Amino acid sequence: MTTNIHFSSNMYGSVVSAGYSGALIYGGSTNNTSYIAGGGTGTGSILNFYKGTIASFPAFTSTTTRTSDLLISMSMPAGATSWIQVSSSNSVRVQLGVSNVPGGTATASGLATWFLMQNYFSGGTLTDLTIRSALIGTIGTIGSGADMEIYDNNIVSGNSYKSYGFYMNFPYDMTF
Amino acid sequence: MALQFNSYAKLTALLANMNLYGSGANMSLKIYPVGVALPSLPPAYNAAPAGFLINFTNFITAKVSNQFKLTTAPASTAAVATGVPNWFFYVNGNTSAAGVMIGDSIGLSGSSPVVTLSSMSLVSGTSYSLIDMTLTML
Numbered sequence: 001m002t003t004n005i006h007f008s009s010n011m012y013g014s015v016v017s018a019g020y021s022g023a024l025i026y027g028g029s030t031n032n033t034s035y036i037a038g039g040g041t042g043t044g045s046i047l048n049f050y051k052g053t054i055a056s057f058p059a060f061t062s063t064t065t066r067t068s069d070l071l072i073s074m075s076m077p078a079g080a081t082s083w084i085q086v087s088s089s090n091s092v093r094v095q096l097g098v099s100n101v102p103g104g105t106a107t108a109s110g111l112a113t114w115f116l117m118q119n120y121f122s123g124g125t126l127t128d129l130t131i132r133s134a135l136i137g138t139i140g141t142i143g144s145g146a147d148m149e150i151y152d153n154n155i156v157s158g159n160s161y162k163s164y165g166f167y168m169n170f171p172y173d174m175t176f
Numbered sequence: 177m178a179l180q181f182n183s184y185a186k187l188t189a190l191l192a193n194m195n196l197y198g199s200g201a202n203m204s205l206k207i208y209p210v211g212v213a214l215p216s217l218p219p220a221y222n223a224a225p226a227g228f229l230i231n232f233t234n235f236i237t238a239k240v241s242n243q244f245k246l247t248t249a250p251a252s253t254a255a256v257a258t259g260v261p262n263w264f265f266y267v268n269g270n271t272s273a274a275g276v277m278i279g280d281s282i283g284l285s286g287s288s289p290v291v292t293l294s295s296m297s298l299v300s301g302t303s304y305s306l307i308d309m310t311l312t313m314l
Contacts, residue, residue: 005290005311007194008218008276014193024189034189057182133185137178147179168179172218 005174012092012170016085024133025094027080031121033132037096039121041078046120047097047163048073049155054114055136063116063127071110071155074103074163075120083165090172097148097165109157112139115148115166137166187242195275196244196311198268199236205250205266205291205306206231207282207298209259214280221274224265229298230255232306237268246309253306255298264291266309 017023026038037045052069060066076082077100084095097117119132139153140146148166155161181190206228208214219225236248266277283289284296285307292308 004281005277005279006216006218007196008221010273011195011275011277013195013273015190017193022189022193024185024193033184036185036189057180060182129182130184133189134182135185136180166179 007172007174009092009172011172015170016092016094025083025096029079031123033119033121033123035119035121036117036133036135037076037083037094038079039119044078044082044120045076046073046118047076047099047103048116048118049112049139050114050116051108051110051112051155052114054138055116057129057134057136060136061128061130063118063129069110071108071112072104072106072161074099074161076103076117086167088169091169093167093169095165095167097163099163102160102162105160106155106157108155110155112150112153112155114138135168191242191244192239194244195273196268196277197237197239198274199248201234202270202274203235203237203250203268204231204233205235205264205309207261207291207293208263208265209257210262211259212262214263215278218276218278219265221267221270221272221276224267227257228265229257229259229261230304235306237309242312244309244311246306249306249308252303254303255300257298258300259298261291261293261296261298 016025022034024036026035029040031040049071050069082098086093116136118134124131137147139148142149206224207230208228212227232250232253235250238247261282263280267274279290281290285292290311294305
């Protein structure tokens with residue numbers, strides 16, 4: 001049975017929040033394993049670019065299984081500086097994964113095909129994706145329709161990169 | 177493809193924080209007939225359309241695992257009009273912060289609707305029960 005549900009715009013008020021410390025996206029500076037963006041300095045979240053076939057949840061439970069495919073890892077700024085809530089009439093729309101300085105140096109060369117954005121609060125093992133929030137998406141060049149589009153996804157070891165991020169929508173209309 | 181959240185994010189950070197749940201006298205579930213148009217956008221918390229068949233109040237909803245569920249049902253309630261249920265208006269409070277959800281999934285037990293009623297043919301003055309309300313989110 002297909003079910004069409006429409007939520008009011010304030011349903012996501014505590015999911016994307018400047019002041020609620022259990023949120024998915026948080027503008028404050030305290031730490032919590034729930035945040036996928038925001039949180040304290042140096043312990044908020046990281047954005048990793050990988051080569052190879054994209055992982056899949058729930059099977060992807062530890063980043064150690066894909067260490068050999070990691071091309072670059074960027075630490076995201078704390079608080080509200082790594083994400084921007086943008087207006088939308090039919091969803092809560094957020095731009096995530098924004099590094100305000102060169103976010104990191106590539107440690108390997110290869111064609112970036114997918115990314116992981118994960119909570120990086122030091123409570124617990126940092127590679128364990130069963131105890132902290134994470135999301136994954138595809139990487140492609142501009143116009144590819146990938147979740148994150150970049151000008152050149154051929155990552156070169158030793159080069160520095162910064163991220164303009166990607167958009168995530170929480171739609172008001174959902175079909176279950 | 178769409179972005180994928182892991183289970184921790186879905187349940188701990190997303191579903192748990194959605195403003196769907198509540199309890200008390202200000203909880204309201206109004207059921208409407210086909211003669212009242214399903215709005216394209218949820219009305220404000222205090223602007224439910226006129227013409228409802230029945231209004232269940234004073235119940236409890238909560239997150240149960242990966243579901244939004246009715247955990248304490250309201251008392252049986254008398255219908256105020258006669259008709260066939262077609263869509264619902266749910267609100268979890270009586271302030272501007274209240275969350276509103278509308279949908280067209282109403283039925284009897286066994287058909288797995290979001291809102292399960294004791295009857296799909298309501299008669300004004302007769303009491304009916306809200307059997308269940310379940311939304312499997314993720």
